[in-house]
Amino acid sequence: MRLSRYLLPTSKDNPAEAQIASHRLMLRAGLIRQEAAGIYAWLPLGLRVLRKVEAIVRDELHRAGAVELLMPTLQLADLWRESGRYDAYGPEMLRIRDRHERELLYGPTNEEMIHEIFRSTVRSYRDLPMNLFQVQWKFRDEQRPRFGVLRGREFLMKDGYSFDLDEAGARKSYQQMFVAYLRMFRRMGITAIPMRAETGPIGGDLSHEFIVLAETGESAVYVDRDMLSLDVPGDDIDYRGDLDAWVDAWSVPYAATEDVHEAARFEREVPPERRVRTRGIEVGQIFYYGAKYATPMRVLVTGADGIERPIHGGCYGVGVSRLLGAIIEAGHDERGIVWPDAVAPFQVGLVNLQQGDEQVDLACEALYKELQRAGIDVLYDDRDERAGGKFATMDLIGLPWQLVVGPRDLKQGMVELKRRATGERETLLIDTALAKLLKDAHRASI
Amino acid sequence: MRLSRYLLPTSKDNPAEAQIASHRLMLRAGLIRQEAAGIYAWLPLGLRVLRKVEAIVRDELHRAGAVELLMPTLQLADLWRESGRYDAYGPEMLRIRDRHERELLYGPTNEEMIHEIFRSTVRSYRDLPMNLFQVQWKFRDEQRPRFGVLRGREFLMKDGYSFDLDEAGARKSYQQMFVAYLRMFRRMGITAIPMRAETGPIGGDLSHEFIVLAETGESAVYVDRDMLSLDVPGDDIDYRGDLDAWVDAWSVPYAATEDVHEAARFEREVPPERRVRTRGIEVGQIFYYGAKYATPMRVLVTGADGIERPIHGGCYGVGVSRLLGAIIEAGHDERGIVWPDAVAPFQVGLVNLQQGDEQVDLACEALYKELQRAGIDVLYDDRDERAGGKFATMDLIGLPWQLVVGPRDLKQGMVELKRRATGERETLLIDTALAKLLKDAHRASI
Numbered sequence: 001m002r003l004s005r006y007l008l009p010t011s012k013d014n015p016a017e018a019q020i021a022s023h024r025l026m027l028r029a030g031l032i033r034q035e036a037a038g039i040y041a042w043l044p045l046g047l048r049v050l051r052k053v054e055a056i057v058r059d060e061l062h063r064a065g066a067v068e069l070l071m072p073t074l075q076l077a078d079l080w081r082e083s084g085r086y087d088a089y090g091p092e093m094l095r096i097r098d099r100h101e102r103e104l105l106y107g108p109t110n111e112e113m114i115h116e117i118f119r120s121t122v123r124s125y126r127d128l129p130m131n132l133f134q135v136q137w138k139f140r141d142e143q144r145p146r147f148g149v150l151r152g153r154e155f156l157m158k159d160g161y162s163f164d165l166d167e168a169g170a171r172k173s174y175q176q177m178f179v180a181y182l183r184m185f186r187r188m189g190i191t192a193i194p195m196r197a198e199t200g201p202i203g204g205d206l207s208h209e210f211i212v213l214a215e216t217g218e219s220a221v222y223v224d225r226d227m228l229s230l231d232v233p234g235d236d237i238d239y240r241g242d243l244d245a246w247v248d249a250w251s252v253p254y255a256a257t258e259d260v261h262e263a264a265r266f267e268r269e270v271p272p273e274r275r276v277r278t279r280g281i282e283v284g285q286i287f288y289y290g291a292k293y294a295t296p297m298r299v300l301v302t303g304a305d306g307i308e309r310p311i312h313g314g315c316y317g318v319g320v321s322r323l324l325g326a327i328i329e330a331g332h333d334e335r336g337i338v339w340p341d342a343v344a345p346f347q348v349g350l351v352n353l354q355q356g357d358e359q360v361d362l363a364c365e366a367l368y369k370e371l372q373r374a375g376i377d378v379l380y381d382d383r384d385e386r387a388g389g390k391f392a393t394m395d396l397i398g399l400p401w402q403l404v405v406g407p408r409d410l411k412q413g414m415v416e417l418k419r420r421a422t423g424e425r426e427t428l429l430i431d432t433a434l435a436k437l438l439k440d441a442h443r444a445s446i
Numbered sequence: 447m448r449l450s451r452y453l454l455p456t457s458k459d460n461p462a463e464a465q466i467a468s469h470r471l472m473l474r475a476g477l478i479r480q481e482a483a484g485i486y487a488w489l490p491l492g493l494r495v496l497r498k499v500e501a502i503v504r505d506e507l508h509r510a511g512a513v514e515l516l517m518p519t520l521q522l523a524d525l526w527r528e529s530g531r532y533d534a535y536g537p538e539m540l541r542i543r544d545r546h547e548r549e550l551l552y553g554p555t556n557e558e559m560i561h562e563i564f565r566s567t568v569r570s571y572r573d574l575p576m577n578l579f580q581v582q583w584k585f586r587d588e589q590r591p592r593f594g595v596l597r598g599r600e601f602l603m604k605d606g607y608s609f610d611l612d613e614a615g616a617r618k619s620y621q622q623m624f625v626a627y628l629r630m631f632r633r634m635g636i637t638a639i640p641m642r643a644e645t646g647p648i649g650g651d652l653s654h655e656f657i658v659l660a661e662t663g664e665s666a667v668y669v670d671r672d673m674l675s676l677d678v679p680g681d682d683i684d685y686r687g688d689l690d691a692w693v694d695a696w697s698v699p700y701a702a703t704e705d706v707h708e709a710a711r712f713e714r715e716v717p718p719e720r721r722v723r724t725r726g727i728e729v730g731q732i733f734y735y736g737a738k739y740a741t742p743m744r745v746l747v748t749g750a751d752g753i754e755r756p757i758h759g760g761c762y763g764v765g766v767s768r769l770l771g772a773i774i775e776a777g778h779d780e781r782g783i784v785w786p787d788a789v790a791p792f793q794v795g796l797v798n799l800q801q802g803d804e805q806v807d808l809a810c811e812a813l814y815k816e817l818q819r820a821g822i823d824v825l826y827d828d829r830d831e832r833a834g835g836k837f838a839t840m841d842l843i844g845l846p847w848q849l850v851v852g853p854r855d856l857k858q859g860m861v862e863l864k865r866r867a868t869g870e871r872e873t874l875l876i877d878t879a880l881a882k883l884l885k886d887a888h889r890a891s892i
Contacts, residue, residue, distance in 0.1 A: 001513075004572075004573075005511065005513070005576075006513060007513055007515065007567060007568070007576065007578060009566075009567035009568075030567075033563060033566070033567075035517070035518055035521065035522065035559060035562075036518075036520070036521070036522045036548075036550065037548075039518045039520055040518060041516065041518060041563055042515060042516040042517075043515050043563075043567075044513050044514060044515050044578075047514060047515055047516050050516070065451065067447075067451070067452060067453055067490050068490060068493060069453065069487065069488060069489050069490050069493055070487065070488040070493050070496070071481070071487045071488075072481055072482075072485045072486060072487060072583075072600045073583055073600065074482070074485055074552075074585070074600055075482070076481065076482045091545045092545075094542065094544060094545075096540065096542050096552075098540060098587050098599075099537045099538075099540075099587045102482075102483075104482065106520075106542075113481060116481075117479060117487055117489075120455075120479070121453060121455035121476075121479075122453070122455075126450075127450075130451075130453065132453060132490075137518075137519055137583070139520070141544050141545045143545070153544075154518045154519065154520055
């Protein structure tokens, strides 16, 4: 993409309304633009990251055997009366009347609708287990939206739902999602730690929140340092096999949010040098809720014995748009964002230091074409701007690599390659720099 | 995908509420499920087609130089007061109040918001031309929703907007989208004919509707038969070059909807044997509206002469979810849907005629893996069902190829390959059938 033809409204000024780094940086780097309180437009650069995060979520859920569908954003109020949640949900639910005075709502979550779809289409134990998910916009009318996408009102969420014949099956489905979440967050380049959680308005008796550690997080967390270096399952994971070992490794060591923290247990179980007290941002939560929805909504399947029983369910959320805020909170410095490679909007920023100089322009065009041909996403800063401004923009938007072409180096056939995360710079022959980027892209794709 | 693990609720019965073929078939083939009047959930098979259609739209717009962003579904009412459309829009606009009694609406279209984003981020002629688009859910509160996704209330739409310094530039942008639309619909396997149209509530002085011919279409259309065999531009199209020849070829011959039809001109210009009188479904519409929004909303850019002027705009819609209805209206028979290859949810349906027979199961598993390895989307009917039911399901869901494995043929190392569109069947050696499918997939990918 040529920056001269792109919409990338960056800014040097810190927006007054933004209290935390990710909010400031998402506005300054031109990722989002606020359209109303807690409601954002995703500008081209932000949308690219959103789609990359979404693709990783989808890919890992497919691998775990889940099937994707898509429910509408608006729902009938009557459906929520069946489960008893319509009146209980409170002012966070955006209630709407259509032209015929029919009561609708903008879905804050979809347990009711997925149970309605399931009960009207599945009848027999032979169709179980089933795990369905969607990635769709939701709305929660927060009293006081803030922190950008971390506490917005209209947000993109992955919500998944499992259906099993009995509790043992449902706990297995829960484990599969637990493990899929470990893999998905690791692939995004962040460490999200599962922490035992309250089940809240969703209900049920088992739940974990997945929490990204960040000083600016919304709640205090207490973690055994050993959890920060745990492995996650590899690509050869067999989701139908025994997952106990992985789940235990990630749920036995101490990790708790302030809501459920037990100070005495923390000090008893974790030696002082391993006690991490910091803050965290929730990026996902999983629940086993049994027949909480199936019983009132009469979601029944016939077992092998011919008897109808309510299904055992679980639900599994990932805050897709929220993840961008969490990833930035966990990865930025005073100059801007530092994207992990897997979710960066472009892999390489190509900087032309002397737009209009024939040799530099030619070299940049050749590099631009070469990188694109190799399947590498490259943003080419071909604007007629000063070098200082171009460097500041590249640091702000945080692409993993900067490839800088200036007249002086070019006379020696050299370019400068900078790694954003470390600040490390090397002056290299053009072909050496290209080979390094291709090798890096190849490593990232396997 | 194994059908035993998929959610595909097909039905033999014609739903009473569905008056036209596409609506009936989308419900019967388990593509969608109605959740409220004009509001549908996209079941897994339907979602796959929706995503394929969306991907073709996106790809052709990128090729034409457009840049993608994503606006929220909800908008502030105040934004529409600026353009003067808030009171004018009528009861099709879904008006909402949030918990603070702030007036919102569910966007039926996005001219106001994109102009607001543009004016706050772009100032100079140097940033023009710019062409921005999104694929996002919209809501229009139809008085009487019907015909399934053809006249739904919540629907997926691609809306694009061009910004130019002057009328000549804006007309060039219009031509680029005109040509991109020719390519995109052709790639989907349908013939959509541009027809000069009224501009309606969007405004402006130039507009074309793109109409798919179908007997069940919403409006009568009158077309010169020669238009049905026109070529579209190839992959080597240069969007910056002269597009007059393509636009003329597709806009000079007679083609009109009943709204603008001139019977006398039709009979004067088109010889009797070339006069096609049929019906059609609108799948896209493009508009040049000049400064209609830029003037009231003060969307100004500074020209090379230092003077500020309102931009010249156009907007470009594609009914992404509606396209599924149109594609089915144009492609079905009495047994079910006949998907064009490019948008089919799976390329191949693999039918096991004797689930539980060891040899047949083994052969099917091997074919399933082989096709997947070749990157071919395959739906494997591994259910324990009678052959007749399996054939009926495959014909109903309309995958381009059916690969049928039964015990009798298998003893001779043979399988049956059926082409859904023609009904043609061949009994072939396993490797020959595989080679044919691989060759077909390869042809489709170039």
